[in-house]
Amino acid sequence: MRNDEALTVDDVAEILQVGRNTVYALKDKGELGSYKVGRKLRFTYADVQAYIARSKAAPTAGLATAPASRERFVICGQDIILDVLSNYVAQTGIESLRAYIGSYDALADLYKDRVQVASSHLWDGETGEYNVPYVRKLLPGVAVVVVNLTYRMQGFYVAKGNPKNLRTWEDLLRPGVRLVNREKGAGSRVLLDEHVRLLGAEPSSIEGYGTETQSHIAVASSVARGRGDVAVGSEKIARQVEGIDFVPLQKERYDLVVKRENFDSRPVQAMMGVLESGLLREEFAGLGGYDTSDMGRIVWIG
Known part of the structure; x- marks a missing residue:
């Protein structure tokens, strides 16, 4: 894909694994460059890559130097299912934010208190396990709870x-x-x-x-x-x-990782309520590509 290649809103939504409304919001906040051809909104691949690079360097504004507050809720990960989860959490009155970074960096940011929830689908070839071996290595000395989101x-x-x-x-x-x-x-x-x-x-x-x-x-x-x-x-x-x-x-098993000290906080309990309510499960069960049978199940406490 060329850096100057014109992309539509739908193209950008697919690349970032987010909804169309999130793309418009990123554009309106000045976080994602765009231009117009007539009345049509367009983006370049270079603009999208620049946004991704900034997200990896600083997942959310102000979080690089300040720990995530207990009410400002940040969920890391790139799958669209996390956008829908975040929207449901926001409906409970929580300021639910998203950081579009990969699993390894998400766990590192959780360790540094930049975010409250890291999504992870990291496979360990030695044990055949998902996520837990990496949690142990990347969050040394930190007590965590690992909750299943879906299988893919x-x-x-x-x-x-x-x-x-x-x-x-x-x-x-x-x-x-x-x-x-x-x-x-x-x-x-x-x-x-x-x-x-x-x-x-x-x-x-x-x-x-x-x-x-x-x-x-x-x-x-x-x-x-x-x-x-x-x-x-x-x-x-x-x-x-x-x-x-x-x-x-x-x-693969796709999990959510939360620090145990935050598990009883209002934002995390709001998230758990969404996972256990069946709303998210019903929304994604019929889309294909997701196995939500264990959604909300605690798979490991360490």
Whole structure:
């Protein structure tokens, strides 16, 4: 995708994994550059990438130097399900904010008291576990509660018909296979890194491994445009991008991580109320790509 390529509101919403209203809000607050062609609002890919870079450096205004307050509620993560969750929490009177950063950086910001909730889908190749091994490493000495949000299927985005017959992690090592990768710290990137490590392969042996893109929709679109043969991402996005097929490989657990000292606070309990009410479960159960059967279940306390 070229830096000067014109993007619509829907394009930006897909790249950021947010709703259309969030895109308009970011534009109105001056956080996302835009321009008009006649009466049509347009964005450039460079503007979107700049916003993502700023979000990673400072997830929300003022939070880089000040801890998150108990009433100002910040949820980290990139899936649209978190936008809907945040909106439900806001309806309870909580100032619910979003930070669009990957799992690894989200846990780091939780450790630094910049946010109150980190979403995570980080797989550990040694244990086969999701999230808990990383929580232990990235939040040393911190008591936390891990709550399930949903399960998703991770796999390959490939061109229609899967012309290179890519079906296993080992297939990525074949000569002539071009990868479009996610940024370091994203859950999909960690999943790939771990599988490549377990195969005993050098990342540099895979063409395109160093080509980093900031979202599921961006890597899927790159494959659809022929700029790579394969990328790793969630099944849901494959249903939204024309010209690609999805090869399922691994079911992942997508969790929310909260410090135990904040678990009984009003914002966190409002969030738990939403998760347990069934509202969010019903909204996403019918969309496909989400398994919400364990939503709201506490999976680990440490």
